[in-house]
Amino acid sequence: MTKLKVDIIAENLMAIHPLLYKSISKPLRTKSSITPGGMFVMESLKRRGMLSMSDIGKCLSMPKPHITVIVDKLIDEGYVVRQNDPKDRRIINISLTxxxxxxxxxxxxxxxxTLKSKLVLLSGLQQEQLLTASQLLREILISVLTIDLETSSHGK
Amino acid sequence: MTKLKVDIIAENLMAIHPLLYKSISKPLRTKSSITPGGMFVMESLKRRGMLSMSDIGKCLSMPKPHITVIVDKLIDEGYVVRQNDPKDRRIINISLTxxxxxxxxxxxxxxxxTLKSKLVLLSGLQQEQLLTASQLLREILISVLTIDLETSSHGK
DNA sequence: TATAATGGTTACAAAAGTATAACTATTACT
DNA sequence: AGTAATAGTTATACTTTTGTAACCATTATA
Known part of the structure; x- marks a missing residue:
């Protein structure tokens, strides 16, 4: 029975994706020099603190070369910094400035x-429903974002 | 106060986006010839029924030329068909086969x-919470997907 | 010490998304 | 009838994402 419920979540998340991505990418292009990828890297850094290049890749399921490109841009803008790991000189840690x-x-x-201007149209939802939905989404995110990095699969 | 709750939803949806997109795009590339854009077009068609090219663009906030490209691919694969509108010969209606x-x-x-294999890790959530979240997401989606097309803005 | 494994970069290629202008055909408006 | 507006296509250029292969430096392992 739990599987069915997870199915429904997966299906609905997929359907809302286009709305979501437009709401992210459009204002980014017009009002900043950051790409969506850069935002996702910074989101990971803000939630998890300092991360190595590989760990960022694992968080976002992106291959390492992509992370290098994104982080290089963010460094140019002064948004993140590289720090050598004192214990393992192969590792380069990234953190938000x-x-x-x-x-x-x-x-x-x-x-x-931007997204609100669309969600606000959802007048059919009650305030309590909005609150509950946001709380649940937050729980989902916290769970997802704190998954043990060792269980991810990029960076072979 | 409602604004604050909508804020939280927007924030969390953005954070979950990379997970979501990977879960969509990777299996698509390996197991089919459909692009994510094609899936979103078909999702709109399934939920809303027959749509004109412009209406699809409004649903997905995509410019018309992009819709043409996506629909052309879907027609090649036999997933959708064009039908001339009997009342307005400028309009070409698209429907799922x-x-x-x-x-x-x-x-x-x-x-x-794919997405489930990640969400399943969310063992911290109760079954009732999963059910409530999915119902709320469904309500949000139904609201979003039934917004009057006239209020959208693409295709000037 | 020799070998394998890991962390990261560089370079290249390709797919997908995004945006815009120019164009045809049709309809609406005056 | 003449003009404007709409629906859709074509063409083009660009950005972002994605994937892969090759490479160096460092660490772990046998």
Whole structure:
């Protein structure tokens, strides 16, 4: 029975994807120099703290070369910094700068406004339903984003 | 107060986006010839029935030329058909074929399996929470997908 | 110490999405 | 009838994403 419910979640998440992606990519292109990929990297860094290049790739299921390109851009903009790992000199840790965190939050606020302008049309939903949905989504995200990185599969 | 709740939804939807997109695009590439864009077009057709090219663009907030390209591919595969509108000969209506509907459902099942394999890790959630979340997501989607097309903005 | 494995970069290629202008055909408007 | 607006296509250019192969540096292992 649980499987059926997860099915429904998966199906609905897929259907909402186009709306979601437009709401992210359009304002990004017009109002900043960050790509969606850059936003997702910063989102991971904000939620999980300092991460190595490989760990970022595992978080987002992206191949390592893509992470290198995205992070290079973010470094050019001053949003993240590289730090050598003192224990393993192969590892390069990435973390948000103050500027990165501030600008990230600001851009996300803009993105939320865009998405809100669409979600606001959902007048059929009750306030309590909106609250419950957001709480559940948050729980899902926290769970997903704290999955043990060792269980992921990129970076072979 | 409602605004704050919508904020939370927007924020969480954005964070879950990379997980979602990977779960869609990877199995599509390996197991079919349909692009994510094609899946979204078919999703719209399945939920809303026959749609004109412009209406599809409005549903997905995509410019018309992109719709033409996506629909052309779907026609080549035999998933959708063009039909002239008897009342307005400028309009070309698109609808799913039987093959399109069957294959679409089959592919979506595969996609759900991929996404499920990740969501299943969310053992922290109760069954009732999963059910509630899926119902709410469904309500949101139905609302979004039934927004009056006249309020959309593509195809000027 | 020799070999394998890991972390990261570079380079290249290809697929997909995005945007715009120009164009035809049809309909609506005055 | 003449003009504007709409529906759709074609063509083009660009950005982003995705994948892969080759490579170097470092660490782990046998």
């Amino acid at each position: 103050d500027k990165g965190l501030i600008d990230f939050e600001e851009i996300k606020e803009t993105l939320s406004l | 039987d093959k399109g509907l069957i294959d679409f459902e089959e592919i979506k099942e595969t996609l759900s399996l």
